Amino acid sequence: MKTVRIIGVPEHFNLPWHMAIEEGAFEERGIDLQWTDIPEGTGRMCQMLADEETDLAIILTEGLIKSISEGNKSKIIQEYIASPLLWGIHVAADSHFKTISELANAKAAISRFGSGSHLMAYVNAQNEGWNTENLQFEIINNLEGAKKGLANGDADYFMWEHFTTKPIVDAGLFRRLGDCPTPWPCFVIAATTNFIEKNDSVLKHILEVINDYTTEFKQIPSIDRTLSNRYEQQLEDIKKWLSITKWSQNQINLNTYEKVIDTLLELNLINERLPHHKALH
Known part of the structure:
Protein backbone atom coordinates (compact mmCIF):
# COMPACT_ATOMS: atom_id res chain seq x y z
CA MET A 1 0.00 0.00 0.00
CA LEU A 85 -15.10 30.66 -7.71
CA LEU A 86 -17.70 33.13 -6.47
CA TRP A 87 -16.03 35.29 -3.82
CA GLY A 88 -18.48 37.00 -1.49
CA ILE A 89 -17.42 40.44 -0.23
CA HIS A 90 -18.45 40.63 3.42
CA VAL A 91 -18.55 43.23 6.19
CA ALA A 92 -19.65 42.92 9.81
CA ALA A 93 -23.43 43.02 10.15
CA ASP A 94 -23.30 46.38 11.96
CA SER A 95 -20.65 47.90 9.66
CA HIS A 96 -21.29 51.40 8.27
CA PHE A 97 -20.17 50.24 4.81
CA LYS A 98 -23.15 49.77 2.48
CA THR A 99 -21.57 49.34 -0.97
CA ILE A 100 -18.40 47.79 -2.42
CA SER A 101 -17.31 51.19 -3.76
CA GLU A 102 -17.04 52.51 -0.18
CA LEU A 103 -14.31 49.94 0.58
CA ALA A 104 -11.68 51.65 -1.61
CA ASN A 105 -9.50 52.66 1.36
CA ALA A 106 -10.72 50.05 3.82
CA LYS A 107 -8.70 47.20 5.33
CA ALA A 108 -9.21 43.66 4.00
CA ALA A 109 -9.07 40.62 6.26
CA ILE A 110 -6.99 37.85 4.63
CA SER A 111 -6.12 34.33 5.74
CA ARG A 112 -2.46 34.99 4.87
CA PHE A 113 -0.38 36.63 2.16
CA GLY A 114 -0.51 34.66 -1.09
CA SER A 115 -3.93 33.25 -0.22
CA GLY A 116 -7.04 33.58 -2.38
CA SER A 117 -8.49 36.19 -0.02
CA HIS A 118 -5.32 38.25 -0.53
CA LEU A 119 -5.02 37.89 -4.33
CA MET A 120 -8.74 38.36 -5.00
CA ALA A 121 -8.70 41.61 -3.04
CA TYR A 122 -6.41 42.87 -5.83
CA VAL A 123 -8.67 41.50 -8.57
CA ASN A 124 -11.68 43.16 -6.93
CA ALA A 125 -9.77 46.45 -6.57
CA GLN A 126 -8.84 46.28 -10.26
CA ASN A 127 -12.49 45.63 -11.17
CA GLU A 128 -13.54 48.64 -9.10
CA GLY A 129 -10.87 50.92 -10.58
CA TRP A 130 -9.11 51.46 -7.23
CA ASN A 131 -5.40 52.13 -6.78
CA THR A 132 -4.13 48.70 -5.68
CA GLU A 133 -1.14 50.31 -3.95
CA ASN A 134 -3.57 51.61 -1.32
CA LEU A 135 -4.80 48.16 -0.30
CA GLN A 136 -4.40 47.35 3.40
CA PHE A 137 -4.50 43.89 4.96
CA GLU A 138 -5.04 42.21 8.31
CA ILE A 139 -4.09 38.52 8.66
CA ILE A 140 -6.90 36.54 10.32
CA ASN A 141 -5.84 32.93 9.43
CA ASN A 142 -9.26 31.41 8.76
CA LEU A 143 -13.03 31.86 8.80
CA GLU A 144 -13.21 31.87 12.61
CA GLY A 145 -10.51 34.55 12.65
CA ALA A 146 -12.51 36.57 10.14
CA LYS A 147 -15.61 36.51 12.35
CA LYS A 148 -13.58 37.92 15.25
CA GLY A 149 -11.60 40.33 13.09
CA LEU A 150 -14.64 41.98 11.50
CA ALA A 151 -16.57 42.05 14.79
CA ASN A 152 -13.61 43.70 16.60
CA GLY A 153 -12.97 46.18 13.80
CA ASP A 154 -9.45 44.80 13.14
CA ALA A 155 -10.44 44.69 9.46
CA ASP A 156 -13.32 46.17 7.45
CA TYR A 157 -14.15 43.51 4.87
CA PHE A 158 -13.46 39.88 4.07
CA MET A 159 -13.59 37.96 0.81
CA TRP A 160 -14.36 34.23 0.97
CA GLU A 161 -16.29 31.69 -1.07
CA HIS A 162 -19.94 32.83 -1.32
CA PHE A 163 -21.65 29.60 -0.28
CA THR A 164 -19.21 28.69 2.51
CA THR A 165 -19.90 32.05 4.17
CA LYS A 166 -23.66 32.03 3.45
CA PRO A 167 -24.55 30.43 6.85
CA ILE A 168 -22.59 33.22 8.58
CA VAL A 169 -24.56 35.80 6.58
CA ASP A 170 -27.82 33.99 7.40
CA ALA A 171 -26.87 33.97 11.09
CA GLY A 172 -26.53 37.78 11.01
CA LEU A 173 -22.78 37.96 11.70
CA PHE A 174 -21.73 39.07 8.20
CA ARG A 175 -23.46 41.22 5.61
CA ARG A 176 -22.59 40.54 1.97
CA LEU A 177 -22.16 43.63 -0.22
CA GLY A 178 -21.69 41.68 -3.45
CA ASP A 179 -19.65 39.04 -5.23
CA CYS A 180 -16.42 38.91 -7.22
CA PRO A 181 -15.97 35.82 -9.42
CA THR A 182 -12.49 34.62 -10.34
CA PRO A 183 -11.73 35.40 -14.00
Missing part, protein backbone atom coordinates in the same frame (compact mmCIF):
# COMPACT_ATOMS: atom_id res chain seq x y z
CA LYS A 2 1.43 3.36 -1.07
CA THR A 3 0.75 6.21 1.39
CA VAL A 4 -0.02 9.57 -0.27
CA ARG A 5 -0.70 12.79 1.64
CA ILE A 6 -3.28 15.22 0.25
CA ILE A 7 -4.64 18.51 1.58
CA GLY A 8 -7.58 20.78 0.74
CA VAL A 9 -10.08 23.21 2.24
CA PRO A 10 -12.96 21.77 4.31
CA GLU A 11 -15.55 22.82 1.72
CA HIS A 12 -18.21 21.20 -0.46
CA PHE A 13 -16.00 21.26 -3.58
CA ASN A 14 -13.95 18.42 -2.13
CA LEU A 15 -16.74 15.95 -1.33
CA PRO A 16 -15.80 13.72 -4.34
CA TRP A 17 -12.40 13.08 -2.70
CA HIS A 18 -13.98 12.12 0.62
CA MET A 19 -16.49 9.83 -1.05
CA ALA A 20 -13.75 8.09 -3.02
CA ILE A 21 -11.65 7.66 0.14
CA GLU A 22 -14.61 6.45 2.24
CA GLU A 23 -15.71 3.98 -0.45
CA GLY A 24 -12.21 2.50 -0.71
CA ALA A 25 -11.68 3.50 -4.35
CA PHE A 26 -8.03 4.45 -3.80
CA GLU A 27 -7.35 1.39 -1.60
CA GLU A 28 -8.48 -0.82 -4.48
CA ARG A 29 -5.55 0.66 -6.44
CA GLY A 30 -3.12 0.05 -3.58
CA ILE A 31 -3.12 3.69 -2.43
CA ASP A 32 -3.65 4.89 1.14
CA LEU A 33 -4.74 8.47 0.41
CA GLN A 34 -4.55 10.45 3.65
CA TRP A 35 -6.61 13.64 3.56
CA THR A 36 -6.01 16.64 5.85
CA ASP A 37 -8.34 19.65 5.98
CA ILE A 38 -6.57 23.02 5.85
CA PRO A 39 -9.07 25.71 6.92
CA GLU A 40 -6.45 28.47 6.46
CA GLY A 41 -6.68 27.93 2.70
CA THR A 42 -4.30 28.36 -0.21
CA GLY A 43 -1.53 30.43 1.41
CA ARG A 44 -1.00 27.76 4.05
CA MET A 45 -1.26 24.95 1.48
CA CYS A 46 1.38 26.59 -0.74
CA GLN A 47 3.72 26.62 2.26
CA MET A 48 3.01 22.95 2.97
CA LEU A 49 3.78 22.00 -0.64
CA ALA A 50 6.99 24.05 -0.54
CA ASP A 51 8.03 22.38 2.72
CA GLU A 52 6.99 18.94 1.39
CA GLU A 53 4.58 18.45 4.29
CA THR A 54 2.14 17.08 1.70
CA ASP A 55 2.35 15.35 -1.67
CA LEU A 56 -0.82 16.73 -3.28
CA ALA A 57 -3.12 19.71 -2.77
CA ILE A 58 -6.49 20.87 -4.08
CA ILE A 59 -5.64 24.52 -4.32
CA LEU A 60 -6.62 27.84 -5.88
CA THR A 61 -5.17 28.33 -9.37
CA GLU A 62 -3.84 31.87 -8.94
CA GLY A 63 -2.36 31.22 -5.49
CA LEU A 64 -0.40 28.20 -6.63
CA ILE A 65 0.90 29.87 -9.81
CA LYS A 66 2.11 32.84 -7.77
CA SER A 67 3.82 30.48 -5.32
CA ILE A 68 5.52 28.49 -8.11
CA SER A 69 6.81 31.77 -9.56
CA GLU A 70 8.43 32.42 -6.16
CA GLY A 71 10.27 29.08 -6.19
CA ASN A 72 7.73 26.57 -4.87
CA LYS A 73 8.80 23.24 -6.43
CA SER A 74 5.30 22.09 -7.33
CA LYS A 75 3.25 21.75 -10.49
CA ILE A 76 -0.36 21.75 -11.62
CA ILE A 77 -1.18 18.18 -12.62
CA GLN A 78 -4.80 18.86 -13.55
CA GLU A 79 -7.62 21.36 -13.39
CA TYR A 80 -10.14 20.32 -10.71
CA ILE A 81 -12.95 22.88 -10.87
CA ALA A 82 -13.46 24.34 -14.36
CA SER A 83 -15.87 27.08 -13.27
CA PRO A 84 -14.99 30.35 -11.48
CA TRP A 184 -10.56 31.78 -14.49
CA PRO A 185 -11.24 28.16 -13.36
CA CYS A 186 -10.72 28.19 -9.64
CA PHE A 187 -9.24 24.95 -8.26
CA VAL A 188 -6.41 22.77 -9.54
CA ILE A 189 -4.78 19.55 -8.35
CA ALA A 190 -1.14 20.23 -7.48
CA ALA A 191 1.75 17.94 -6.61
CA THR A 192 5.32 18.51 -5.51
CA THR A 193 7.84 17.94 -8.30
CA ASN A 194 9.56 15.41 -6.05
CA PHE A 195 6.35 13.35 -5.82
CA ILE A 196 5.69 13.64 -9.57
CA GLU A 197 9.18 12.40 -10.48
CA LYS A 198 8.97 9.32 -8.23
CA ASN A 199 5.29 8.35 -8.51
CA ASP A 200 4.14 8.61 -12.11
CA SER A 201 1.91 5.51 -12.07
CA VAL A 202 0.48 6.32 -8.62
CA LEU A 203 -0.47 9.78 -9.90
CA LYS A 204 -2.22 8.28 -12.92
CA HIS A 205 -4.27 5.99 -10.66
CA ILE A 206 -5.26 8.86 -8.36
CA LEU A 207 -6.40 11.00 -11.30
CA GLU A 208 -8.34 8.10 -12.85
CA VAL A 209 -10.23 7.53 -9.58
CA ILE A 210 -11.08 11.16 -8.86
CA ASN A 211 -12.03 11.84 -12.48
CA ASP A 212 -14.45 8.91 -12.39
CA TYR A 213 -16.04 10.37 -9.27
CA THR A 214 -16.27 13.97 -10.52
CA THR A 215 -17.65 12.90 -13.92
CA GLU A 216 -20.64 11.24 -12.21
CA PHE A 217 -20.84 13.45 -9.11
CA LYS A 218 -23.85 15.56 -10.07
CA GLN A 219 -25.82 12.47 -11.09
CA ILE A 220 -25.55 10.80 -7.67
CA PRO A 221 -29.10 10.44 -6.24
CA SER A 222 -29.86 13.11 -3.61
CA ILE A 223 -26.31 14.50 -3.79
CA ASP A 224 -27.76 17.93 -3.03
CA ARG A 225 -29.17 16.64 0.28
CA THR A 226 -25.92 14.88 1.13
CA LEU A 227 -23.98 18.11 0.55
CA SER A 228 -26.54 20.16 2.48
CA ASN A 229 -26.34 17.88 5.53
CA ARG A 230 -22.60 17.33 5.50
CA TYR A 231 -21.65 20.99 5.05
CA GLU A 232 -24.57 22.49 7.00
CA GLN A 233 -25.85 24.47 4.05
CA GLN A 234 -29.41 25.34 3.04
CA LEU A 235 -30.66 22.96 0.34
CA GLU A 236 -31.58 25.82 -2.02
CA ASP A 237 -28.05 27.25 -1.67
CA ILE A 238 -26.49 23.89 -2.52
CA LYS A 239 -28.76 23.54 -5.56
CA LYS A 240 -27.67 26.96 -6.79
CA TRP A 241 -24.01 26.15 -6.15
CA LEU A 242 -24.27 22.82 -8.00
CA SER A 243 -25.87 24.59 -10.97
CA ILE A 244 -22.87 26.94 -11.42
CA THR A 245 -20.06 24.50 -10.56
CA LYS A 246 -18.32 22.32 -13.13
CA TRP A 247 -15.69 19.71 -12.35
CA SER A 248 -12.85 19.15 -14.80
CA GLN A 249 -11.00 16.02 -15.87
CA ASN A 250 -8.39 17.79 -18.02
CA GLN A 251 -5.18 19.74 -17.62
CA ILE A 252 -5.61 23.51 -17.44
CA ASN A 253 -5.43 25.03 -20.94
CA LEU A 254 -2.67 27.44 -21.94
CA ASN A 255 -5.03 30.36 -22.59
CA THR A 256 -6.30 30.12 -19.01
CA TYR A 257 -2.77 29.84 -17.67
CA GLU A 258 -1.63 32.93 -19.61
CA LYS A 259 -4.67 34.88 -18.36
CA VAL A 260 -3.70 34.15 -14.76
CA ILE A 261 -0.08 35.13 -15.47
CA ASP A 262 -1.14 38.34 -17.25
CA THR A 263 -3.35 39.35 -14.31
CA LEU A 264 -0.69 38.59 -11.68
CA LEU A 265 1.86 40.61 -13.67
CA GLU A 266 -0.54 43.51 -14.17
CA LEU A 267 -1.25 43.64 -10.45
CA ASN A 268 2.50 43.46 -9.63
CA LEU A 269 1.93 40.23 -7.69
CA ILE A 270 4.70 38.40 -9.59
CA ASN A 271 7.94 39.83 -10.95
CA GLU A 272 8.31 37.99 -14.25
CA ARG A 273 6.42 35.78 -16.67
CA LEU A 274 6.57 32.15 -15.56
CA PRO A 275 6.85 29.80 -18.60
CA HIS A 276 4.01 27.27 -18.61
CA HIS A 277 6.39 24.28 -18.60
CA LYS A 278 7.57 25.35 -15.12
CA ALA A 279 4.05 25.29 -13.73
CA LEU A 280 2.17 22.60 -15.67
CA HIS A 281 2.98 18.90 -15.56
Whole structure:
Protein backbone atom coordinates (compact mmCIF):
# COMPACT_ATOMS: atom_id res chain seq x y z
CA MET A 1 0.00 0.00 0.00
CA LYS A 2 1.43 3.36 -1.07
CA THR A 3 0.75 6.21 1.39
CA VAL A 4 -0.02 9.57 -0.27
CA ARG A 5 -0.70 12.79 1.64
CA ILE A 6 -3.28 15.22 0.25
CA ILE A 7 -4.64 18.51 1.58
CA GLY A 8 -7.58 20.78 0.74
CA VAL A 9 -10.08 23.21 2.24
CA PRO A 10 -12.96 21.77 4.31
CA GLU A 11 -15.55 22.82 1.72
CA HIS A 12 -18.21 21.20 -0.46
CA PHE A 13 -16.00 21.26 -3.58
CA ASN A 14 -13.95 18.42 -2.13
CA LEU A 15 -16.74 15.95 -1.33
CA PRO A 16 -15.80 13.72 -4.34
CA TRP A 17 -12.40 13.08 -2.70
CA HIS A 18 -13.98 12.12 0.62
CA MET A 19 -16.49 9.83 -1.05
CA ALA A 20 -13.75 8.09 -3.02
CA ILE A 21 -11.65 7.66 0.14
CA GLU A 22 -14.61 6.45 2.24
CA GLU A 23 -15.71 3.98 -0.45
CA GLY A 24 -12.21 2.50 -0.71
CA ALA A 25 -11.68 3.50 -4.35
CA PHE A 26 -8.03 4.45 -3.80
CA GLU A 27 -7.35 1.39 -1.60
CA GLU A 28 -8.48 -0.82 -4.48
CA ARG A 29 -5.55 0.66 -6.44
CA GLY A 30 -3.12 0.05 -3.58
CA ILE A 31 -3.12 3.69 -2.43
CA ASP A 32 -3.65 4.89 1.14
CA LEU A 33 -4.74 8.47 0.41
CA GLN A 34 -4.55 10.45 3.65
CA TRP A 35 -6.61 13.64 3.56
CA THR A 36 -6.01 16.64 5.85
CA ASP A 37 -8.34 19.65 5.98
CA ILE A 38 -6.57 23.02 5.85
CA PRO A 39 -9.07 25.71 6.92
CA GLU A 40 -6.45 28.47 6.46
CA GLY A 41 -6.68 27.93 2.70
CA THR A 42 -4.30 28.36 -0.21
CA GLY A 43 -1.53 30.43 1.41
CA ARG A 44 -1.00 27.76 4.05
CA MET A 45 -1.26 24.95 1.48
CA CYS A 46 1.38 26.59 -0.74
CA GLN A 47 3.72 26.62 2.26
CA MET A 48 3.01 22.95 2.97
CA LEU A 49 3.78 22.00 -0.64
CA ALA A 50 6.99 24.05 -0.54
CA ASP A 51 8.03 22.38 2.72
CA GLU A 52 6.99 18.94 1.39
CA GLU A 53 4.58 18.45 4.29
CA THR A 54 2.14 17.08 1.70
CA ASP A 55 2.35 15.35 -1.67
CA LEU A 56 -0.82 16.73 -3.28
CA ALA A 57 -3.12 19.71 -2.77
CA ILE A 58 -6.49 20.87 -4.08
CA ILE A 59 -5.64 24.52 -4.32
CA LEU A 60 -6.62 27.84 -5.88
CA THR A 61 -5.17 28.33 -9.37
CA GLU A 62 -3.84 31.87 -8.94
CA GLY A 63 -2.36 31.22 -5.49
CA LEU A 64 -0.40 28.20 -6.63
CA ILE A 65 0.90 29.87 -9.81
CA LYS A 66 2.11 32.84 -7.77
CA SER A 67 3.82 30.48 -5.32
CA ILE A 68 5.52 28.49 -8.11
CA SER A 69 6.81 31.77 -9.56
CA GLU A 70 8.43 32.42 -6.16
CA GLY A 71 10.27 29.08 -6.19
CA ASN A 72 7.73 26.57 -4.87
CA LYS A 73 8.80 23.24 -6.43
CA SER A 74 5.30 22.09 -7.33
CA LYS A 75 3.25 21.75 -10.49
CA ILE A 76 -0.36 21.75 -11.62
CA ILE A 77 -1.18 18.18 -12.62
CA GLN A 78 -4.80 18.86 -13.55
CA GLU A 79 -7.62 21.36 -13.39
CA TYR A 80 -10.14 20.32 -10.71
CA ILE A 81 -12.95 22.88 -10.87
CA ALA A 82 -13.46 24.34 -14.36
CA SER A 83 -15.87 27.08 -13.27
CA PRO A 84 -14.99 30.35 -11.48
CA LEU A 85 -15.10 30.66 -7.71
CA LEU A 86 -17.70 33.13 -6.47
CA TRP A 87 -16.03 35.29 -3.82
CA GLY A 88 -18.48 37.00 -1.49
CA ILE A 89 -17.42 40.44 -0.23
CA HIS A 90 -18.45 40.63 3.42
CA VAL A 91 -18.55 43.23 6.19
CA ALA A 92 -19.65 42.92 9.81
CA ALA A 93 -23.43 43.02 10.15
CA ASP A 94 -23.30 46.38 11.96
CA SER A 95 -20.65 47.90 9.66
CA HIS A 96 -21.29 51.40 8.27
CA PHE A 97 -20.17 50.24 4.81
CA LYS A 98 -23.15 49.77 2.48
CA THR A 99 -21.57 49.34 -0.97
CA ILE A 100 -18.40 47.79 -2.42
CA SER A 101 -17.31 51.19 -3.76
CA GLU A 102 -17.04 52.51 -0.18
CA LEU A 103 -14.31 49.94 0.58
CA ALA A 104 -11.68 51.65 -1.61
CA ASN A 105 -9.50 52.66 1.36
CA ALA A 106 -10.72 50.05 3.82
CA LYS A 107 -8.70 47.20 5.33
CA ALA A 108 -9.21 43.66 4.00
CA ALA A 109 -9.07 40.62 6.26
CA ILE A 110 -6.99 37.85 4.63
CA SER A 111 -6.12 34.33 5.74
CA ARG A 112 -2.46 34.99 4.87
CA PHE A 113 -0.38 36.63 2.16
CA GLY A 114 -0.51 34.66 -1.09
CA SER A 115 -3.93 33.25 -0.22
CA GLY A 116 -7.04 33.58 -2.38
CA SER A 117 -8.49 36.19 -0.02
CA HIS A 118 -5.32 38.25 -0.53
CA LEU A 119 -5.02 37.89 -4.33
CA MET A 120 -8.74 38.36 -5.00
CA ALA A 121 -8.70 41.61 -3.04
CA TYR A 122 -6.41 42.87 -5.83
CA VAL A 123 -8.67 41.50 -8.57
CA ASN A 124 -11.68 43.16 -6.93
CA ALA A 125 -9.77 46.45 -6.57
CA GLN A 126 -8.84 46.28 -10.26
CA ASN A 127 -12.49 45.63 -11.17
CA GLU A 128 -13.54 48.64 -9.10
CA GLY A 129 -10.87 50.92 -10.58
CA TRP A 130 -9.11 51.46 -7.23
CA ASN A 131 -5.40 52.13 -6.78
CA THR A 132 -4.13 48.70 -5.68
CA GLU A 133 -1.14 50.31 -3.95
CA ASN A 134 -3.57 51.61 -1.32
CA LEU A 135 -4.80 48.16 -0.30
CA GLN A 136 -4.40 47.35 3.40
CA PHE A 137 -4.50 43.89 4.96
CA GLU A 138 -5.04 42.21 8.31
CA ILE A 139 -4.09 38.52 8.66
CA ILE A 140 -6.90 36.54 10.32
CA ASN A 141 -5.84 32.93 9.43
CA ASN A 142 -9.26 31.41 8.76
CA LEU A 143 -13.03 31.86 8.80
CA GLU A 144 -13.21 31.87 12.61
CA GLY A 145 -10.51 34.55 12.65
CA ALA A 146 -12.51 36.57 10.14
CA LYS A 147 -15.61 36.51 12.35
CA LYS A 148 -13.58 37.92 15.25
CA GLY A 149 -11.60 40.33 13.09
CA LEU A 150 -14.64 41.98 11.50
CA ALA A 151 -16.57 42.05 14.79
CA ASN A 152 -13.61 43.70 16.60
CA GLY A 153 -12.97 46.18 13.80
CA ASP A 154 -9.45 44.80 13.14
CA ALA A 155 -10.44 44.69 9.46
CA ASP A 156 -13.32 46.17 7.45
CA TYR A 157 -14.15 43.51 4.87
CA PHE A 158 -13.46 39.88 4.07
CA MET A 159 -13.59 37.96 0.81
CA TRP A 160 -14.36 34.23 0.97
CA GLU A 161 -16.29 31.69 -1.07
CA HIS A 162 -19.94 32.83 -1.32
CA PHE A 163 -21.65 29.60 -0.28
CA THR A 164 -19.21 28.69 2.51
CA THR A 165 -19.90 32.05 4.17
CA LYS A 166 -23.66 32.03 3.45
CA PRO A 167 -24.55 30.43 6.85
CA ILE A 168 -22.59 33.22 8.58
CA VAL A 169 -24.56 35.80 6.58
CA ASP A 170 -27.82 33.99 7.40
CA ALA A 171 -26.87 33.97 11.09
CA GLY A 172 -26.53 37.78 11.01
CA LEU A 173 -22.78 37.96 11.70
CA PHE A 174 -21.73 39.07 8.20
CA ARG A 175 -23.46 41.22 5.61
CA ARG A 176 -22.59 40.54 1.97
CA LEU A 177 -22.16 43.63 -0.22
CA GLY A 178 -21.69 41.68 -3.45
CA ASP A 179 -19.65 39.04 -5.23
CA CYS A 180 -16.42 38.91 -7.22
CA PRO A 181 -15.97 35.82 -9.42
CA THR A 182 -12.49 34.62 -10.34
CA PRO A 183 -11.73 35.40 -14.00
CA TRP A 184 -10.56 31.78 -14.49
CA PRO A 185 -11.24 28.16 -13.36
CA CYS A 186 -10.72 28.19 -9.64
CA PHE A 187 -9.24 24.95 -8.26
CA VAL A 188 -6.41 22.77 -9.54
CA ILE A 189 -4.78 19.55 -8.35
CA ALA A 190 -1.14 20.23 -7.48
CA ALA A 191 1.75 17.94 -6.61
CA THR A 192 5.32 18.51 -5.51
CA THR A 193 7.84 17.94 -8.30
CA ASN A 194 9.56 15.41 -6.05
CA PHE A 195 6.35 13.35 -5.82
CA ILE A 196 5.69 13.64 -9.57
CA GLU A 197 9.18 12.40 -10.48
CA LYS A 198 8.97 9.32 -8.23
CA ASN A 199 5.29 8.35 -8.51
CA ASP A 200 4.14 8.61 -12.11
CA SER A 201 1.91 5.51 -12.07
CA VAL A 202 0.48 6.32 -8.62
CA LEU A 203 -0.47 9.78 -9.90
CA LYS A 204 -2.22 8.28 -12.92
CA HIS A 205 -4.27 5.99 -10.66
CA ILE A 206 -5.26 8.86 -8.36
CA LEU A 207 -6.40 11.00 -11.30
CA GLU A 208 -8.34 8.10 -12.85
CA VAL A 209 -10.23 7.53 -9.58
CA ILE A 210 -11.08 11.16 -8.86
CA ASN A 211 -12.03 11.84 -12.48
CA ASP A 212 -14.45 8.91 -12.39
CA TYR A 213 -16.04 10.37 -9.27
CA THR A 214 -16.27 13.97 -10.52
CA THR A 215 -17.65 12.90 -13.92
CA GLU A 216 -20.64 11.24 -12.21
CA PHE A 217 -20.84 13.45 -9.11
CA LYS A 218 -23.85 15.56 -10.07
CA GLN A 219 -25.82 12.47 -11.09
CA ILE A 220 -25.55 10.80 -7.67
CA PRO A 221 -29.10 10.44 -6.24
CA SER A 222 -29.86 13.11 -3.61
CA ILE A 223 -26.31 14.50 -3.79
CA ASP A 224 -27.76 17.93 -3.03
CA ARG A 225 -29.17 16.64 0.28
CA THR A 226 -25.92 14.88 1.13
CA LEU A 227 -23.98 18.11 0.55
CA SER A 228 -26.54 20.16 2.48
CA ASN A 229 -26.34 17.88 5.53
CA ARG A 230 -22.60 17.33 5.50
CA TYR A 231 -21.65 20.99 5.05
CA GLU A 232 -24.57 22.49 7.00
CA GLN A 233 -25.85 24.47 4.05
CA GLN A 234 -29.41 25.34 3.04
CA LEU A 235 -30.66 22.96 0.34
CA GLU A 236 -31.58 25.82 -2.02
CA ASP A 237 -28.05 27.25 -1.67
CA ILE A 238 -26.49 23.89 -2.52
CA LYS A 239 -28.76 23.54 -5.56
CA LYS A 240 -27.67 26.96 -6.79
CA TRP A 241 -24.01 26.15 -6.15
CA LEU A 242 -24.27 22.82 -8.00
CA SER A 243 -25.87 24.59 -10.97
CA ILE A 244 -22.87 26.94 -11.42
CA THR A 245 -20.06 24.50 -10.56
CA LYS A 246 -18.32 22.32 -13.13
CA TRP A 247 -15.69 19.71 -12.35
CA SER A 248 -12.85 19.15 -14.80
CA GLN A 249 -11.00 16.02 -15.87
CA ASN A 250 -8.39 17.79 -18.02
CA GLN A 251 -5.18 19.74 -17.62
CA ILE A 252 -5.61 23.51 -17.44
CA ASN A 253 -5.43 25.03 -20.94
CA LEU A 254 -2.67 27.44 -21.94
CA ASN A 255 -5.03 30.36 -22.59
CA THR A 256 -6.30 30.12 -19.01
CA TYR A 257 -2.77 29.84 -17.67
CA GLU A 258 -1.63 32.93 -19.61
CA LYS A 259 -4.67 34.88 -18.36
CA VAL A 260 -3.70 34.15 -14.76
CA ILE A 261 -0.08 35.13 -15.47
CA ASP A 262 -1.14 38.34 -17.25
CA THR A 263 -3.35 39.35 -14.31
CA LEU A 264 -0.69 38.59 -11.68
CA LEU A 265 1.86 40.61 -13.67
CA GLU A 266 -0.54 43.51 -14.17
CA LEU A 267 -1.25 43.64 -10.45
CA ASN A 268 2.50 43.46 -9.63
CA LEU A 269 1.93 40.23 -7.69
CA ILE A 270 4.70 38.40 -9.59
CA ASN A 271 7.94 39.83 -10.95
CA GLU A 272 8.31 37.99 -14.25
CA ARG A 273 6.42 35.78 -16.67
CA LEU A 274 6.57 32.15 -15.56
CA PRO A 275 6.85 29.80 -18.60
CA HIS A 276 4.01 27.27 -18.61
CA HIS A 277 6.39 24.28 -18.60
CA LYS A 278 7.57 25.35 -15.12
CA ALA A 279 4.05 25.29 -13.73
CA LEU A 280 2.17 22.60 -15.67
CA HIS A 281 2.98 18.90 -15.56
